[in-house]
Amino acid sequence: MKHLDQSPLDPEFVQDPYPFYDIAREQGPLFYWNDYDFPCAAGFSTVNDLLRDRRFGREMPDDLKPEIPDHLAAFYALEQHSLLELEPPKHTRIRSLLVRTFTSRRINDLGPEIDQISRRLCNNLSDQPFDIITEYAEHIPVIIICRMLGVPEEMGPQLLRWSHDMVAMYQARRDREIEDRAVAATLAFSDYMQQLLLERQKSPGEDLISHLITARSQGEKLSEQELITTCILLLNAGHEATVHSISNGIKTILESGQTPTSFFTDDKSTLRCIDETIRFDPPLHMFTRIALQDMQVFGHDFKRGDSVGLMLAAANRDPQRYENPANFDVSRGGVGQLGFGAGLHFCIGAPLARLEMGIALPILFEHFPNLEIVEKPVYANRYHFHGLEKLMVTSG
Numbered sequence: 409m410k411h412l413d414q415s416p417l418d419p420e421f422v423q424d425p426y427p428f429y430d431i432a433r434e435q436g437p438l439f440y441w442n443d444y445d446f447p448c449a450a451g452f453s454t455v456n457d458l459l460r461d462r463r464f465g466r467e468m469p470d471d472l473k474p475e476i477p478d479h480l481a482a483f484y485a486l487e488q489h490s491l492l493e494l495e496p497p498k499h500t501r502i503r504s505l506l507v508r509t510f511t512s513r514r515i516n517d518l519g520p521e522i523d524q525i526s527r528r529l530c531n532n533l534s535d536q537p538f539d540i541i542t543e544y545a546e547h548i549p550v551i552i553i554c555r556m557l558g559v560p561e562e563m564g565p566q567l568l569r570w571s572h573d574m575v576a577m578y579q580a581r582r583d584r585e586i587e588d589r590a591v592a593a594t595l596a597f598s599d600y601m602q603q604l605l606l607e608r609q610k611s612p613g614e615d616l617i618s619h620l621i622t623a624r625s626q627g628e629k630l631s632e633q634e635l636i637t638t639c640i641l642l643l644n645a646g647h648e649a650t651v652h653s654i655s656n657g658i659k660t661i662l663e664s665g666q667t668p669t670s671f672f673t674d675d676k677s678t679l680r681c682i683d684e685t686i687r688f689d690p691p692l693h694m695f696t697r698i699a700l701q702d703m704q705v706f707g708h709d710f711k712r713g714d715s716v717g718l719m720l721a722a723a724n725r726d727p728q729r730y731e732n733p734a735n736f737d738v739s740r741g742g743v744g745q746l747g748f749g750a751g752l753h754f755c756i757g758a759p760l761a762r763l764e765m766g767i768a769l770p771i772l773f774e775h776f777p778n779l780e781i782v783e784k785p786v787y788a789n790r791y792h793f794h795g796l797e798k799l800m801v802t803s804g
C-alpha cells in the first residue's frame with residue numbers, strides 16, 4: 409500500500425483538500441495516510457463498500473478499548489451512548505425508536521415554519537456587506553431543531569456554543585484546552601437536558617422529546633442516559649452539518665457564475681441542486697470505521713481493532729463515478745453522493761436537512777438575485793469538518 413504524507417492542519421490543504429484527494433484516489437483502493445497512521449479509502453466504490461461492510465463498525469471491541477484519561481471521563485460517558493458510536497443490537501434499538509418518532513410527516517410539517525423563518529431573516533438582512541453564515545445560515549437549522557425537540561428557542565445561541573465545544577473533539581487539531589471546553593460543555597448540556605426531561609415528563613407536548621419519553625414509559629428500553637445522549641446528538645448533528653451545507657452551497661452556487669434562481673425552478677430541480685451542492689463540497693469529509701475481526705480487505709491485512717478512514721468528500725469527486733467531478737453540474741443531481749454516509753449509520757436527518765436547504769436557498773436567492781461574495785471565503789481549520797469561517801456578501 410502506498411504511503412502519503414499530508415497534514416490535515418496544513419492551511420493550503422484545509423482551503424482546498426481536493427487536489428490531495430485526487431492523488432489519494434490514484435493509489436488504488438486503499439492508501440496509508442501517515443499523518444493519521446491508518447489506511448484510508450478515497451474512491452467512490454471502495455468508500456461505498458466499506459460504509460456498508462458489516463465486518464467494520466464504529467465501536468472498538470471491549471478488550472481493545474483504550475483507557476480514558478480521568479479528565480475526559482464525562483465526555484466519553486455521554487458519547488458511549490451515541491448512535492454514531494454504537495453497533496447492533498444497541499444501535500438498532502435506539503435508531504428504530506428514533507426513526508419512529510422522526511417521521512416524514514413530522515418533518516414535512518416543518519416546511520411552512522422554515523419558509524417563515526427564512527423570509528423573516530431575509531427581510532432583516534443589511535444592505536451593507538455581512539456574514540451570511542451568522543446572519544442567515546446559522547439560524548434556520550438551530551431554530552428548527554429546537555422546535556422539533558421542544559427546546560426553548562432562546563436557548564439557540566447557548567446550544568450553538570455547547571455544540572461547537574463538543575464537536576471540536578473530532579477535529580484533527582485537539583489540545584487540552586479544547587478537551588476541557590468539551591467536558592465543561594458536556595456537563596452543562598447534560599444538566600440542562602436532565603432538567604428539560606423532568607419538565608416534559610410532568611407536562612408532555614407534541615415535541616420529539618415528549619414522544620421519546622412516552623415511548624420509553626411504554627416499555628421501550630431506553631435509559632435516561634441514552635435519552636439525554638440521543639437528544640444532545642440530535643441537537644448537535646441537527647445543525648452543525650446543515651449550517652455548513654447551506655453556506656458551502658451558497659458559495660458554490662454564487663461561484664458557479666450561473667443565475668442562482670435558475671437552479672430552483674421546481675421541487676425536482678431544487679432537490680437535484682441540493683444534492684449536487686453536497687456532492688460538490690460536503691461539510692463532513694471523513695469518518696472512520698474499526699475492523700471487528702482479523703481479515704484481508706482490498707489486499708490489506710486488517711487486525712481486529714484497526715481503523716480505516718472513509719473519505720466521503722474524495723469519493724464524491726471520483727471521476728469513475730461522476731464525469732468531470734470538479735464541475736458543479738446540477739443536471740447530474742448529485743445522484744448517489746455519499747455526503748450523508750451510507751449503510752447502518754446513514755444520516756437520520758437527511759430528509760430534514762434537504763427540506764431546510766430546499767427552502768432556505770431558493771428564498772435567499774429570490775430575495776437577493778444579485779447576492780455577491782465580497783471577500784475571499786476562508787474555510788475553518790477544523791478538518792474533518794469542512795465549513796467556512798465566514799462568508800461575506802452584499803445583497804447587491
Ligand code: HEM
Pocket residue numbers: 491492493503553641642645646647649650653686690691692695696720746747748749750752753754755756757758760761762
Ligand atoms: C446537510 C446536513 C447533514 C449532513 C451532510 C450529515 C451527514 C451525516 C453523515 C455523513 C452521517 C454518517 C456518519 C457515519 O457514517 O459515521 C450522519 C449521521 C447522522 N446524522 Fe447527519 N448530516 C446532516 C444533517 C443532520 C440533521 C439535520 C440531523 C438531525 C436532525 C442529523 C442527525 C444524524 C444522526 C442522528 C446520525 C447518526 C446516525 C446513526 O449513527 O445511525 N444529521 N450525518
